[in-house]
Amino acid sequence: QAKLLGKNQHSFYTESMKIRTHNLIKAEEDLSLALQRKEFELYFQPQFNLHTDQVFGAEALIRWNHPEKGLVFPNDFIPLAETTGKIVELGYWVLEAGIAYLAKRKLEGRPDLLIHINLSSSQLSDPNFTALVKELLLKYQVPTHLIGFEITETSILEDVHLARVLLQTFKDMGICIAIDDFGTGYSSLSQLKNLPVDLLKIDRSFVMDLENDPDDRKIVEAIIAMAHKLNIRVLAEGIETREQWKMLAEFQCDFGQGYYVSKAVTAEEFNQGSPIVHTD
Ligand code: C2E
Ligand code: MG
Ligand code: MG
Ligand code: MG
Numbered sequence: 001q002a003k004l005l006g007k008n009q010h011s012f013y014t015e016s017m018k019i020r021t022h023n024l025i026k027a028e029e030d031l032s033l034a035l036q037r038k039e040f041e042l043y044f045q046p047q048f049n050l051h052t053d054q055v056f057g058a059e060a061l062i063r064w065n066h067p068e069k070g071l072v073f074p075n076d077f078i079p080l081a082e083t084t085g086k087i088v089e090l091g092y093w094v095l096e097a098g099i100a101y102l103a104k105r106k107l108e109g110r111p112d113l114l115i116h117i118n119l120s121s122s123q124l125s126d127p128n129f130t131a132l133v134k135e136l137l138l139k140y141q142v143p144t145h146l147i148g149f150e151i152t153e154t155s156i157l158e159d160v161h162l163a164r165v166l167l168q169t170f171k172d173m174g175i176c177i178a179i180d181d182f183g184t185g186y187s188s189l190s191q192l193k194n195l196p197v198d199l200l201k202i203d204r205s206f207v208m209d210l211e212n213d214p215d216d217r218k219i220v221e222a223i224i225a226m227a228h229k230l231n232i233r234v235l236a237e238g239i240e241t242r243e244q245w246k247m248l249a250e251f252q253c254d255f256g257q258g259y260y261v262s263k264a265v266t267a268e269e270f271n272q273g274s275p276i277v278h279t280d
Contacts (some may be wrong), residue, residue, distance in 0.1 A: 007050065028084040031077065035093060042097045043264035045233065046273075047257045050249040057114030059150065060098045060258060061264045061272070062090075080180045082120060091123040096136055099147065101267055102139040103213050112272065116148040116178060121155030130169055137173075144174035151177070153185030156192075164195055172195040178235070183223065193230060199255075204238025207258070212241050213249065221251050228252070 034040060044058040063073035078169070081087040098117045105113065125128050137144060149170060156163040156179070167177050178199035179192065183206050192200075202223055206216050227234045236248045239258030248256055265273070 006214060008207070010251070024080075024084055027077075027080040028086055028141050031034065031081055031084070031090065034064060035089065037067075037099055039067070039251065040090070040093060041065055041266070042094065042101065043266055044101075044115075044270040045257055045264035046261075046262050046270070047114075047255055048237075048246070048252055049218040050256050050263060055113070056115060056255065057148065058103070058270060059116040059245075059264070060118070060266065062118075063264075078120070082122060087120045087122045091120055094118070095133065099136050099140045099142055102142040102146050105271075106142065108271075112143075112146055114146055114148050114176060116150050116176075118150045118180065119155075121152075122165055123157050123172050124151070124155060125159070130166070133170070133173075133175075145176065148176035148178050148199070150180040152180045153182055156184055160191070160195075167196050171198075181237075183219070196231050199233045199235055201235045201237050202253075206259075207238050207244055207248070210247055211241070217247070224251050226252050249279075 010132075041063050042060045043063050044060055046055045046056040047059060048054065049056050062074050064077055066072045078087070081090050095117055098115050102115055126132075127178060130200040138240055144230075148177065151163070151167070176198045177196055178193075178201055179197055180201050181203045182200045190247045201221065202220060206220050206223075210214050210220065224234045235255035236244075236253050237257060239245050239248065239256045239260045241260055244258075245260055262273070
């Protein structure tokens with residue numbers, strides 16, 4: 001009986017593992033094909049100075065123009081890209097597309113903007129990554145101070161030592177360093193004090209209840225005050241209401257982005273728009 005059960009269990013697990021492996025292989029093939037067919041596109045979400053209401057930059061966010069499913073959002077494929085390892089290639093595509101966009105802006109005589117690019121932890125642990133970045137900068141000849149890297153607090157915590165070395169290298173090159181989703185990774189500001197960070201992005205989860213939750217208000221105010229003491233600027237993610245915008249400006253938060261002003265839009269739409277908000 002026990003033996004039989006064991007055997008069944010064994011074959012059950014093997015079956016489910018086979019399915020999982022099959023799905024991952026399929027996902028990897030789909031992502032490779034999509035890269036070949038140029039189905040990915042960078043969208044841009046404007047980032048604002050909360051004191052002047054002016055756009056100073058944008059976050060590049062990947063989208064997949066899927067031939068059958070239509071517009072697919074990153075949460076539906078980035079995790080698979082991470083598991084299969086495809087994220088390294090995909091991340092390289094994002095980096096080149098972001099830098100190429102900056103080069104194109106320069107060619108068209110558009111004003112300088114800081115373009116933030118999201119990096120995944122697999123890219124950080126790719127030993128070729130620094131060389132790839134340098135190669136792209138050489139190829140496109142864009143000033144490094146127009147490039148920002150967004151790295152989540154969680155991926156920094158995976159290997160703080162490696163992160164410190166890499167971030168310092170990028171910082172020395174003139175690239176801006178932003179910590180993404182700050183507040184969700186159980187790190188403390190003291191863990192970040194030795195990292196060469198220019199910008200902290202306060203996670204949307206602290207912003208969305210700002211009007212109603214006094215605790216969130218205190219947390220956000222404290223993060224801003226401490227960051228400023230460490231000479232780090234602060235950006236609030238996911239601002240959806242005028243009230244949140246006003247409160248964050250009162251808290252001396254430097255920058256913001258969110259649906260209140262604009263979601264991520266295509267490069268063409270981003271170039272056309274001059275989204276200045278009016279907060280009275
Ligand atoms: P993230 O880097 O924290 O990006 C912010 C996400 O919040 C974006 O979702 C953005 O569209 C969304 N957002 C912005 N403002 C608001 C708001 O006011 N309300 C709400 N509800 N959402 C808002 P998106 O584009 O779906 O991206 C999701 C995540 O996927 C990103 O989170 C990032 O972790 C990842 N991702 C996106 N593009 C890339 C990429 O090129 N490379 C890597 N490695 N990851 C990426
Ligand atoms: Mg981000
Ligand atoms: Mg974020
Ligand atoms: Mg987030």
